[in-house]
Amino acid sequence: MLPELLHQLVQQTVSGSESLLAPWAWAPALVLLIVLLVYGIFLRKLDYSRSLEDVGYITFDGLSRRDTANRIRRARKEGRVPPVYPNGWYLVMEGDQLKPGEAKSVQMIGKTLAVFRTESGEAHILDAYCPHFGANMGAGGRVVGDCIECPFHGWQFRGSDGRCARIPVLAEGGKIPEMARVTSHIVKEVNGGLYLWFDAEGREPTWDLPVIEEIETGEWSFKGRTRHFVNCHIEEINQNGADVGHLTTVHDPSFFGGTDLRYIFRWWSSFLWQKFSATWKPCTEPGSRHQAVMVLHEKTYLFGKNVKFVEMTVRANQLGPAVVYLEFDSLFGKGVFLHCVTPVEPLLLRVHHSIYMQRWVPNIVATVYLNGEAFQFERDIMIWNNKEFKDKPVLAKSTEDSLMVQHRRWYSQFYSENSPTIESLRDSKDW
Ligand code: FES
Ligand SMILES: [Fe+2]
Incomplete structure (x- = not known):
């Protein structure tokens, strides 16, 4: 729209048209300029x-x-060089980058982690690779209650302790194996950031x-x-x-x-x-x-x-x-x-x-x-x-x-x- 308007203004200038001076000719460009300025100064x-x-x-x-x-x-x-991962708190991501019900895969401290937020807003971090056949739970995993569900065969792992809470195909009378667990990390959400304790x-x-x-x-x-x-x-x-x-x-x-x-x-x-x-x-x-x-x-x-x-x-x-x-x-x-x-x-x-x-x-x-x-x-x-x-x-x-x-x-x-x-x-x- 702006190029057309400019083209029109140039045409009018060349032809000496008096309508160039009419306010309506400039109004759209002026409004656009004001919108851009407001966006640039206050919103961007x-x-x-x-x-x-x-x-x-x-x-x-x-x-x-x-x-x-x-x-x-x-x-x-x-x-x-000194040890490469000192003990302390590390930023994982900004809190607004993880919506309720969302799971993400993050690489840090030499690990691949599955970071997810429950619908009630609590954030959890688990080691990402599923102990079953190794799928990355942060890449395509689904949040179910306080668990993350592995995208490969649907095993579910609790955010609080990393233990497997459900195996969909478990035979009747079968028990969830003791080894079906991943490391759960300590998380803190403060000042708009999600931090992990290492x-x-x-x-x-x-x-x-x-x-x-x-x-x-x-x-x-x-x-x-x-x-x-x-x-x-x-x-x-x-x-x-x-x-x-x-x-x-x-x-x-x-x-x-x-x-x-x-x-x-x-x-x-x-x-x-x-x-x-x-x-x-x-x-x-x-x-x-x-x-x-x-x-x-x-x-x-x-x-x-x-x-x-x-x-x-x-x-x-x-x-x-x-x-x-x-x-x-x-x-x-x-x-x-x-x-x-x-x-x-x-x-x-x-x-x-x-x-x-x-x-x-x-x-x-x-x-x-x-x-x-x-x-x-x-x-x-x-x-x-x-x-x-x-x-x-x-x-x-x-x-x-x-x-x-x-x-x-x-x-x-x-x-x-x-x-x-x-x-x-x-x-x-x-x-
Ligand atoms: S690899 Fe995760 S459930 Fe099979
Ligand atoms: Fe410096």
């Missing part, structure tokens, strides 16, 4: 995914991006993810999400919170510098500049040792002048090995980024960022913030995707490096005797 929520090869790799030898990513993954020395020793949760009241009460609403895949050890991402030293080299140049680290310091981006300063501290009180706090202060400089009104302080609360709440209070409203890292397999991580802000804040503000966060994160990805883990780094006498060492010490609490390592997974053929 950022939502995108980047696959592994999309970010952080420089192609060479005429290879495609995907082949480059694979070549670097293979060529990189893994070094002596502990290599099989212990119950030793700490909890705090509820963000503003999200639970609806005072803050969901305003967008991004998802990235990263190829590195999970500890490297969390360590970024204590890595005050990389802020200047990786994050100070503004978005005009792009995400490719080869070009971020070029002259065309130098008129706009950010300056980050940060502190990092592990919590030491009993019951909170799984937490550490980074406080990040951001200033923006335009042609060397500090633009005061966009200054922002972010308080990043690291909760265990894989979840961070980044709370902020800006000129345009309060909110939080939820940063969640989930290992899919050793050295392959899925990273979710979602943003919640005060309900009244136009979505476009959250879109700008989340884009900024994702943008800076993609610079980090370029480092992570190409680096190797150094178990014995060469250190300089500096506050920056001493924080990195403190972070390693703090993070080591999430490994335990039976935490899976690359070697143990290879030996057991689980990887």
